[in-house]
Amino acid sequence: MSEKNPGATLRQVRLLLFLSLFCVSAIAGLATELRKKPSPNVFLITIDTLRADHLHCYGYSRNQTPALDSLAADGVRFSQAFTPSPITNISHATILTGLLPNVHGVTDFARPLSATHQTWAEILKTNGYQTAAFIGAVILDSRSLAPGFNRGFAYYDNFPERPSSKTRWNRLERRGMTVVQHAEEWLDVPTLSARFVWVHLYDPHDPYKPPAPFPQTYDGEVAYADSALGEFLAHLKKRNLYENSIVIVVGDHGEGLGDHHEDTHGIFLYDSTTHVPLIIKLPSEIHGNVAVNEQVRTTDILPTVLDALGIEPPSSLSGSSLMPMVTGKQVTERTALGVTDYPLRFGWAPLRSVRSDGFKFIDAPRPEFYDLRSDPGELNNKYEPWNPIVQHLRALVAQAKIRPNTENLSGRITQNTLDELTALGYFGATDAGSTTSVSEPSLLPDPKDHIQEQNLMHLAMVAEEDSRFRDARLALRKALRINPDSYIALRQLSAIELHDHEYAEAETHLKHMRSIHPDDAAAAYSEGVALDKLGHLRSAREALETSLRLNPDQVAVRLLLGDICLSSKDPQAATSQFGAVLQLQPQNVQAQLGIIRTSLAEGDASAALDRLVPLSAENVGNPEVYEVLAQTYRRLGKRDLAAQAEKHAILLRKHQ
Numbered sequence: 001m002s003e004k005n006p007g008a009t010l011r012q013v014r015l016l017l018f019l020s021l022f023c024v025s026a027i028a029g030l031a032t033e034l035r036k037k038p039s040p041n042v043f044l045i046t047i048d049t050l051r052a053d054h055l056h057c058y059g060y061s062r063n064q065t066p067a068l069d070s071l072a073a074d075g076v077r078f079s080q081a082f083t084p085s086p087i088t089n090i091s092h093a094t095i096l097t098g099l100l101p102n103v104h105g106v107t108d109f110a111r112p113l114s115a116t117h118q119t120w121a122e123i124l125k126t127n128g129y130q131t132a133a134f135i136g137a138v139i140l141d142s143r144s145l146a147p148g149f150n151r152g153f154a155y156y157d158n159f160p161e162r163p164s165s166k167t168r169w170n171r172l173e174r175r176g177m178t179v180v181q182h183a184e185e186w187l188d189v190p191t192l193s194a195r196f197v198w199v200h201l202y203d204p205h206d207p208y209k210p211p212a213p214f215p216q217t218y219d220g221e222v223a224y225a226d227s228a229l230g231e232f233l234a235h236l237k238k239r240n241l242y243e244n245s246i247v248i249v250v251g252d253h254g255e256g257l258g259d260h261h262e263d264t265h266g267i268f269l270y271d272s273t274t275h276v277p278l279i280i281k282l283p284s285e286i287h288g289n290v291a292v293n294e295q296v297r298t299t300d301i302l303p304t305v306l307d308a309l310g311i312e313p314p315s316s317l318s319g320s321s322l323m324p325m326v327t328g329k330q331v332t333e334r335t336a337l338g339v340t341d342y343p344l345r346f347g348w349a350p351l352r353s354v355r356s357d358g359f360k361f362i363d364a365p366r367p368e369f370y371d372l373r374s375d376p377g378e379l380n381n382k383y384e385p386w387n388p389i390v391q392h393l394r395a396l397v398a399q400a401k402i403r404p405n406t407e408n409l410s411g412r413i414t415q416n417t418l419d420e421l422t423a424l425g426y427f428g429a430t431d432a433g434s435t436t437s438v439s440e441p442s443l444l445p446d447p448k449d450h451i452q453e454q455n456l457m458h459l460a461m462v463a464e465e466d467s468r469f470r471d472a473r474l475a476l477r478k479a480l481r482i483n484p485d486s487y488i489a490l491r492q493l494s495a496i497e498l499h500d501h502e503y504a505e506a507e508t509h510l511k512h513m514r515s516i517h518p519d520d521a522a523a524a525y526s527e528g529v530a531l532d533k534l535g536h537l538r539s540a541r542e543a544l545e546t547s548l549r550l551n552p553d554q555v556a557v558r559l560l561l562g563d564i565c566l567s568s569k570d571p572q573a574a575t576s577q578f579g580a581v582l583q584l585q586p587q588n589v590q591a592q593l594g595i596i597r598t599s600l601a602e603g604d605a606s607a608a609l610d611r612l613v614p615l616s617a618e619n620v621g622n623p624e625v626y627e628v629l630a631q632t633y634r635r636l637g638k639r640d641l642a643a644q645a646e647k648h649a650i651l652l653r654k655h656q
Helices: 006-035 066-074 088-097 120-126 176-187 218-238 298-309 342-346 388-400 415-423 451-465 469-482 487-499 503-516 521-533 537-550 555-567 571-584 589-601 605-618 623-635 639-654
Strands: 041-047 076-082 130-134 155-157 195-201 245-251 275-281 290-297 336-340 351-356 359-363 368-371
Touching: 041 088, 041 120, 041 218, 066 218, 066 245, 066 275, 088 120, 088 298, 120 130, 120 195, 120 298, 130 176, 155 176, 176 195, 176 218, 195 218, 218 245, 245 298, 275 298, 290 298, 290 336, 336 388, 351 388, 359 388, 368 388, 415 451, 451 469, 451 487, 469 487, 487 503, 487 521, 503 521, 521 537, 521 555, 537 555, 555 571, 555 589, 571 589, 589 605, 589 623, 605 623, 623 639
Parallel strands: 041 195, 041 245, 076 290, 130 155, 130 195
Antiparallel strands: 076 275, 245 275, 336 351, 351 359, 359 368
């Protein structure tokens, strides 16, 4: 054939040569791809309430933290890292977005994380990562106190809606080992994708109750959290997930521990609660055992990770990559801003701060200025309004435009969630005396003048959570000796007195509360409860009616008011209240029983029975239904049926 058509033969040879070269090139390319390392895994571990100066690798000699020490030996330890907020959900929102609080929108408990800004999880998910989050406390539950935090996470380990335990553990918080175990179980499922995992350890947060053998102290909690971290790192190594991974450990904020007279955190912006540890281990331990002593911020963490991964960061980030510092190409420190609106919950002024070039300015009713080079403990206030450094730092605070949050939290989240927030050691709802009506928050009292009062109220909250009501009362009475008009202390004490059936004392404190803030519907309701228990029905009715004028949609208030109207021989008013409840909650059993008792009071036992028969069939386990049924049968002269209903009610009461 070649003799007949030599041109065709030449074309065939060229084609075969081309195909051969193509195959060789393709195989070589495939081999190169196979030799490439997969994308690094990313593990973010946030440890709640962790002071940098209580870690061994940060120079603390009275506690051992071997897991953090080993990670610092493998990675980069930033000795001067700062958070913008001393509140858990706000500080975590900053870590997850690389944004300051006024930008990401989380400036209070239960404030949604703005959907206009991308999170770590969203960015890495779009780049092929599998994502999961494992939290240690309900304060980061995405269905209640941290809405929006689950964005981008394929799995977010929220708390059960109906926890099996009534104790603190697994209801409000999880032990660090439990959180780590959940994360390890998720990691044990094989995948070909790189992973981004956020693990949150809550343990160092008060109350300080680590498991044995760790001491019941703050340092004991830190040591326990370090042991949980050690377990997690060991699991990564066992699964060959450690070496080709970026591992970040950071504190969300610190703890006062009595510095500046602050026992816990949230009120002040001193370094005791804003200076946090930050350690970043890069893949293959490159840049291992490096210390960076320049000032950095938690807003810088996300851009650093994206830089290390070669992913383009969003343009709006408040921070910037730390990689130039790690490699020694840039040593310029970053200005650190601070913000806390938490004092507003007590009727005190919010605070703002800025830390730059070895100086710190705190914007407060009595401003503060510290030279941190000679005064690292922030003990010698050198504020002078004409000082040019003060003027420069004050301008930086003003430029940040971090406005105080004065929105009332009540009504936006459930009472159960507010109770959980209180049990965690935070005051849940903005009180009636808050700054919602104050045009200039700086005119409010300086938190420095009230910190002992706040410490005592916090101590009372922890004691009440532990059912140590006597200790709680003692703490609150001390607080009221400091400030007799402390609205929160009055509220806390009156609630304990109602719980302990000390109705006269409760009524005295509630009356004082209402004189301070007559527009508090909850206080009016509580006073109505106390007056009802004392038998002062007319005064109780007046207090409850006042509460309803302030907030008409209170079911509990209407039910109690209906009962009082019945006791006061006013069945028409009682029917009105029970009917209003049924408008709000058509299946409310208490309201239906109230209507039935009203029929009995009006002498219409037949109408009462007509309502009771279907109600008892639907509520076979409710003893109160059968008690009213027994009463109705007696009115109708049906003694045998009354006795049977009464017997059934007694049995149900015994088994409650």
